[in-house]
Amino acid sequence: MELPRTRKLLAVLFILFLGSLSQASAQDTKLKWFGHAAFSVTTPNGKVLLIDPWIKNPTNPEAKDGKDPLVALAKVDYILLTHGHRDHVGDVVEIARKTGAVLICNPELAGNLVKLADFPGEQAETEAIMGIGGEIQIADGEVTVAMTPAIHSSSVFNPKAGPTEPERAYGGNPAGFVIVIKNGPTIYHSGDTAYFKDMETIGEIYSIDVALLNIGGHFGMEPKMAARAAQSVRAKLAIPQHFGTFPGIVQNAAGFVAELKALKINFYEMKPGETITFRGKQLLKK
C-alpha cells in the first residue's frame, strides 16, 4: 500500500514542478538585437514585435557567409518603423510578405511603402497606423505601443523613381516608441533622434525599464547626449544601438559606457545576434 501512495505523491510533485516551469517561462520577455537599430521583442504570450528591421546589416552574424538572416524570422506579428530611412526600413517588405506581420508606423510612411515599395497593402492599412502622441493596444491587449517624438528627418526610398523624379519620397514624422508589455518590461526605442529635453516627460509618464538608445552620433545623438537621454527617460537599464554599422558613426559603445558609469546608470552592451531575457521587468543574469 505504501509504494503506490509514494508514487502518487511523486507524480503530483512532478506535475507541480512542470507547472512552475511553464509559469516561469510564460512570464519571460525576450529581446534580441540584430545589430544597428533592429530588435525583436517576444512577449510572455509569444507575440513577436520587430523594430526597424534592417536584418541584413553588416554586423548581424546571421547575415554573414551567405546565410539568409530571414530564416530566423519565421514568425513576426508586428513590425514597428521609427522612420523611413533605409537603415531602418531595411528588409521590411520581404519580412512582411513572408510573415503577414502588421505594420505600425505613421500614415505617410505606410502609404508610400505600399505605393512605392510594394509593401502588402492589407498589412499597412489597419488601426495600427498611428501618429506621435498616440497609444495603441496590440497583441490582444498584452502590449501597448506609444509613439513618441523624435528630432530627425524621415523620407522613404522610391525604387520606382524616374530620372527626373526625386528618389526620396515623404516619410512622415520620425518617431520613437514606448512598448509597455503586461508582465514584462517597458521598453523605449529612441529611433534616430537628437537629444531633446522633453524626453524627461517620457520618463515621467512611463516607467522605462529598458532604453534602446541611438549612440552613433553624426546623424543623431552623440554618446554623451545618448547617456543624458538615458538619464532623462529614467532608464533602469540602458542598451546602446545604432553604431558600428557604417562609416561616419561611432564604431563602439566605449564612450557611451564611460558616460553612463559617470551618471551611475545601469547598462548592458548587447552583441549583434544576442538575445536577453526578462522575467517580469527584471533582466535575468546570465
Ligand SMILES: [Zn+2]
Ligand atoms: Zn539611422
